[in-house]
Amino acid sequence: MIDQALLKTYLADEGLTYSDEVILKLDRFAELLLERNQSVNLTAIKEPDAVLVKHLLDSLFIFKYVLFSEGAKVIDVGCGAGFPSMPMLIARNDLKMHFLDSTQKKLCFIEDALATLQLNGTVIHTRAEEYAKKNVSRETFDFAVARAVANLSSLSELTLPLVTPGGYFIAMKGKEGEEELEQAKAAIKILGGKTQALHTFTLPDGSSRTMIVVKKISQTPTKYPRTSAAILKKPLS
Ligand code: SAM
Numbered sequence: 001m002i003d004q005a006l007l008k009t010y011l012a013d014e015g016l017t018y019s020d021e022v023i024l025k026l027d028r029f030a031e032l033l034l035e036r037n038q039s040v041n042l043t044a045i046k047e048p049d050a051v052l053v054k055h056l057l058d059s060l061f062i063f064k065y066v067l068f069s070e071g072a073k074v075i076d077v078g079c080g081a082g083f084p085s086m087p088m089l090i091a092r093n094d095l096k097m098h099f100l101d102s103t104q105k106k107l108c109f110i111e112d113a114l115a116t117l118q119l120n121g122t123v124i125h126t127r128a129e130e131y132a133k134k135n136v137s138r139e140t141f142d143f144a145v146a147r148a149v150a151n152l153s154s155l156s157e158l159t160l161p162l163v164t165p166g167g168y169f170i171a172m173k174g175k176e177g178e179e180e181l182e183q184a185k186a187a188i189k190i191l192g193g194k195t196q197a198l199h200t201f202t203l204p205d206g207s208s209r210t211m212i213v214v215k216k217i218s219q220t221p222t223k224y225p226r227t228s229a230a231i232l233k234k235p236l237s
Helices: 004-013 020-036 049-062 083-093 102-114 152-162 177-192 228-233
Strands: 073-079 094-101 124-126 140-148 164-171 193-202 208-216
Touching: 004 020, 004 049, 004 124, 020 083, 020 102, 049 083, 073 083, 073 152, 083 094, 083 124, 083 177, 094 102, 140 152, 152 164, 152 177, 152 228, 164 177, 177 193, 193 228
Parallel strands: 073 094, 073 140, 094 124, 140 164
Antiparallel strands: 164 208, 193 208
16 A cells, blocks of 8 residues: 555654564555545545645654653644554554543544554543543543644644643644644633743645644643634634
8 A cells, every 4th residue: 555665764854764574564654544545534645645745744753852752642733644643543542532522423433443453442422621621531631632733823722621731732734833822822821731832843845834732731721622703703812
């Protein structure tokens, strides 16, 4: 399916080395994705070479910039078909990965992929703003990650309430990341976060990426997150 040797080389170029078993599982996941995508709309990216770069490699770049402690509790907010969460879990099966999305069909795919790849993960079918209001989930995650879900201000309101003080929120953005961060600075502060780093990099196909790392330094006021309508109508600023 994908060019495993090429993936291995791209990763090694970034200082990321994985066993053949991990590379094989990443390949198998790409295969499952493209197979299921023929009947269920999971991704607009249909070529194996593009899946390799835009989904697998892009997701795994997170390990170049962020150190995830052994066994860390991680939530991917708006995981869709599992990006960045599924490549992350394949590469680091010690992580306690939680896949959250409001779309059931994507989570069915995740459940099937977890079973096929013999991985353990928790699938959560709900809206992030509802999940973050529950005592059992609020401020319980060491890391929240999110790619291509909402603009950074709204996304911070969906994710930071889930992160425990001392934990991190990592937003994976395109080239708009820096501008979005400027606009989201006030929101991040209100929600108890502090921007720690902004990394920019280019994928082998030339696409620009931004990774924003926010540390949770204090508890999020209980009134957040607001309803999705309120978040949309009046982003925090
Ligand atoms: N993160 C994946 C990726 O990068 O391929 C999926 C991106 S997709 C464009 C956005 C996903 O976020 C969709 O699957 C959608 O259902 C989910 N989503 C958007 N807002 C959400 C919310 N408030 N709560 C839960 N899921 C949400």
